[in-house]
Amino acid sequence: MRLLICLAALVAVSYSEEPKHSPPKVQVYTTEPGEFGKANTLICHVSDFHPPDITIELLHDGTELPNAVQTDLAFRQGWRFHLTKSVAFSPERGQRYSCRVTHGTSRNDYAWEPNM
Template identity: 50%
Template structure:
C-alpha cells in the first residue's frame, strides 16, 4: 500500500511538472511583401511557450545572420511567453532564410521564410 501511495504521488508530481511545458508557436514573415532585390525586414515571432528559456536564431543559407535584434521577453496573463527577433535583409531568388527555435519542450526546429513571389 505504501508503494502505491508513493507511486501515485510521484506520478502526480511528474505529470504536473510535464504539463508546464508548452511548445512555441512560430511565425516567420517579412515586414513588406517579398520582392527579390528589395530591402526588407525578416521577422520571427515566437509565442505561447513555457518555460521562458528559449533560443531564437535567424539563418541565411545555413549561416546565422549577424546583427539580428531580439525583443524583450514578455508574458501573457496565463504565463505563456512571447518574443520577436528581426533583421534587415535583401532576398535573392537563390537565398534560403529560416528561423531556428530551441525550447525545452522539443528538439530544435527550423521554420522557413516563404517568399510568396
C-alpha cells in the same frame, strides 16, 4: 479563522505551481511583401511557450544573420511567453531564409516562404 488560513494556503499553492511545458507557436514573415533584391526585414515571432528557456536564430542558408535585434521576453496570462527577433535583409533568388527555434531540448527550423 483556521478555515481562512487553509483557504489562503490552498490559493498560494495553486498559484505557485509552474505551468506545464508548452511548445512555441512560430511565425516567420517580412514587413513588406517579398521582392528579390529589395531591402526588407525578416521577422520571427515566437509565442505561447513555457518555460521561457528559448533561443531564436535568423538564418541565411543555415548561417546566422548578423545584427539581428530581439525584443525583451514578455508574458501573457497563464505564464505563456512571447518573443520577436528581426533583421534587415535583401532576399535573393535561390537563397533560403529561416528561423531556428531551440526550446528546451527541441530544435526546429521554420522557413520563410517568400511567395514571389
